[in-house]
Amino acid sequence: MESILKTQNLTITFGGHIVLKEINVSIQRNRFTSIIGPNGAGKTTFFNLLSGQLKPTQGRIFFRDQDVTQLSPDARTRLGIGRSFQITDVFPHLTVLENVRLAVQARAGIHFHVFYPKQKMKELEDKAMEWLKKALLEHKKNELATYLTHGEKRKLEIAMLLALETELLLLDEPTAGMSLEEVPMILELIQSLKDEQNRTILLIEHKMDMIRNLSDQVLVLYQSELLAQGTPEEIMQNELVQSAYLGGDFLAP
Amino acid sequence: MKWEKKWIFGAMIALFLFVLPWIYDSRSTLILITQIFIFAVFAMSYDLLLGYTGIISFGHAMFFGIGAYSTGIGLMRNGETWTALLYALGITVILCLLLSHVVGMLSLRLKSHYYAMLTLAFTGLLQVGAEKWRSLTKGNDGFTFHIPEFLMDRKIFYLFSLLFMIIIFLFLYQLISSPFGKVLQAIRENERRALSLGYQVVHYKVWANVIAGVIAGLSGMVYALSLRFINTSVFAVDITLDVLLMTIIGGVGTLLGPIIGAALIETAHEMLTELADVHWLFERWIILFGLIYILVVLFFPKGIVGTWNEWMKKERWKKWNRLGL
Ligand SMILES: Nc1ncnc2c1ncn2[C@@H]1O[C@H](COP(=O)(O)OP(=O)(O)O)[C@@H](O)[C@H]1O
Numbered sequence: 001m002e003s004i005l006k007t008q009n010l011t012i013t014f015g016g017h018i019v020l021k022e023i024n025v026s027i028q029r030n031r032f033t034s035i036i037g038p039n040g041a042g043k044t045t046f047f048n049l050l051s052g053q054l055k056p057t058q059g060r061i062f063f064r065d066q067d068v069t070q071l072s073p074d075a076r077t078r079l080g081i082g083r084s085f086q087i088t089d090v091f092p093h094l095t096v097l098e099n100v101r102l103a104v105q106a107r108a109g110i111h112f113h114v115f116y117p118k119q120k121m122k123e124l125e126d127k128a129m130e131w132l133k134k135a136l137l138e139h140k141k142n143e144l145a146t147y148l149t150h151g152e153k154r155k156l157e158i159a160m161l162l163a164l165e166t167e168l169l170l171l172d173e174p175t176a177g178m179s180l181e182e183v184p185m186i187l188e189l190i191q192s193l194k195d196e197q198n199r200t201i202l203l204i205e206h207k208m209d210m211i212r213n214l215s216d217q218v219l220v221l222y223q224s225e226l227l228a229q230g231t232p233e234e235i236m237q238n239e240l241v242q243s244a245y246l247g248g249d250f251l252a253p
Numbered sequence: 254m255k256w257e258k259k260w261i262f263g264a265m266i267a268l269f270l271f272v273l274p275w276i277y278d279s280r281s282t283l284i285l286i287t288q289i290f291i292f293a294v295f296a297m298s299y300d301l302l303l304g305y306t307g308i309i310s311f312g313h314a315m316f317f318g319i320g321a322y323s324t325g326i327g328l329m330r331n332g333e334t335w336t337a338l339l340y341a342l343g344i345t346v347i348l349c350l351l352l353s354h355v356v357g358m359l360s361l362r363l364k365s366h367y368y369a370m371l372t373l374a375f376t377g378l379l380q381v382g383a384e385k386w387r388s389l390t391k392g393n394d395g396f397t398f399h400i401p402e403f404l405m406d407r408k409i410f411y412l413f414s415l416l417f418m419i420i421i422f423l424f425l426y427q428l429i430s431s432p433f434g435k436v437l438q439a440i441r442e443n444e445r446r447a448l449s450l451g452y453q454v455v456h457y458k459v460w461a462n463v464i465a466g467v468i469a470g471l472s473g474m475v476y477a478l479s480l481r482f483i484n485t486s487v488f489a490v491d492i493t494l495d496v497l498l499m500t501i502i503g504g505v506g507t508l509l510g511p512i513i514g515a516a517l518i519e520t521a522h523e524m525l526t527e528l529a530d531v532h533w534l535f536e537r538w539i540i541l542f543g544l545i546y547i548l549v550v551l552f553f554p555k556g557i558v559g560t561w562n563e564w565m566k567k568e569r570w571k572k573w574n575r576l577g578l
């Protein structure tokens with residue numbers, strides 16, 4: 001199996017405090033990998049390193065065998081690393097459609113066009129509408145993003161990520177803070193992404209049943225280190241993981 | 254349709270402004286409105302930075318001043334010909350391009366408040382330069398110069414300025430609704446997210462600076478033409494503060510806002526100058542500026558146009574609610 005993403009001794013410290021310590025992982029193309037671990041384990045930080053928001057203190061990151069460790073976030077997105085944020089991060093005073101269109105536009109490589117034909121603009125919009133439909137948000141297209149409910153903002157976040165059509169998707173707790181009714185819909189969406197089998201997905205989640213159903217591989221981060229990795233079953237059985245979570249209540253479904 | 258109505262309304266106002274000199278032939282009013290057109294352009298260019306891209310500059314006058322000085326010096330040295338004016342245009346565009354590019358590059362390396370300070374320093378430097386380089390600028394006292402005959406006519410010049418404003422307005426309108434313009438707004442809204450979508454934020458900011466700088470330079474040119482006189486005050490902080498206030502009062506992040514703001518501030522200036530005989534306070538524009546600024550920021554943070562838009566939206570909501578939608 002071909003690996004698309006690799007980290008080598010990836011380490012980051014904040015003022016002497018080690019947040020991630022020598023993480024070595026290899027992510028297979030078109031596989032679904034989940035990352036679990038208690039709050040503060042460094043999961044979001046790991047994503048920040050992969051997407052370039054943070055630079056590691058030590059270690060390297062390879063994407064498709066290219067060393068991307070020193071690349072800026074925008075350059076990594078253009079290479080094919082797309083991410084969504086745990087804390088909703090959209091363009092609040094633009095409409096929902098404009099938010100997604102910006103992602104479509106970035107993907108299409110349309111940058112410094114001032115006199116862009118109306119017809120082509122319409123095509124971008126149509127494309128954006130497709131993604132909005134996929135995220136079940138098309139009825140809100142003309143709403144300013146700031147007026148969306150929390151759950152809707154999460155959907156918008158995902159629509160924007162999808163619109164980038166990157167080969168690698170980093171999803172940071174996409175269901176965090178969502179109401180219970182909204183979760184299944186996001187799950188379905190993620191499942192459908194998986195079923196298309198043309199994307200490599202990394203998911204940070206707490207909901208164990210979700211992880212079990214979706215994941216090909218699970219990584220466990222615990223106290224700054226990679227505690228274990230394996231199939232969901234292997235992880236459930238892993239004694240280290242069990243004891244780390246004090247009798248396994250973390251892993252309860 | 255709403256969209257069409259907006260344009261018909263705009264066209265009617267433009268038409269009215271075009272025929273105004275023949276309806277109401279007051280020299281002083283004509284001059285005032287001409288000033289409004291010029292500052293409206295300057296303020297719109299400022300709003301491209303402040304309102305659309307989220308860049309705070311305290312030195313936008315530097316481009317205005319460059320345009321004004323290029324025009325003054327060019328026409329004085331080469332005679333009041335169209336060729337000389339064209340030459341001044343070339344110089345303005347080139348200088349503004351270069352300077353805005355340099356300043357823009359710095360804006361990416363610096364945090365926003367440092368950047369604001371830096372632009373202030375740059376403009377101060379230019380002002381001192383204009384003071385000291387007497388052989389070229391005649392220093393603080395400045396100098397008068399002649400302009401091409403055709404533009405001497407106040408009505409013609411009024412129409413020329415109006416046309417100038419309309420063209421810049423339409424250009425900027427096209428710009429802000431274009432893919433490029435949307436990215437600028439995305440940067441204003443959330444720079445980190447714009448980066449993570451893959452946009453090279455740095456380049457966008459430089460381009461916003463360049464476009465705003467060149468347009469400000471053009472408005473400075475027309476300003477100099479309207480006065481036929483120039484001195485170092487074109488680089489003064491007051492000019493930037495005026496344009497800041499115009500933008501904020503009118504409504505940041507709109508194009509109509511700066512136009513309305515320019516009309517209000519220029520008219521206020523005019524009235525206050527007349528009132529200066531009544532009380533000295535009216536001469537202290539900067540004090541009043543501070544007061545108005547505080548009041549607007551406290552009570553009207555969105556400015557006139559922004560508040561209006563919001564109010565309209567609420568009204569629409571109410572209507573929908575009534576319909577049970
Ligand atoms: N920019 C930062 N500066 C200092 N400490 C940070 C920073 N980002 C994260 N941390 C610390 O790193 C640890 C891991 O955080 P995070 O990656 O957000 O955890 P998780 O997503 O697993 O809950 C926390 O202790 C947090 O305080």
Ligand SMILES: [Mg+2]
Nearest residue numbers: 043044045086
């Ligand atoms: Mg986190």
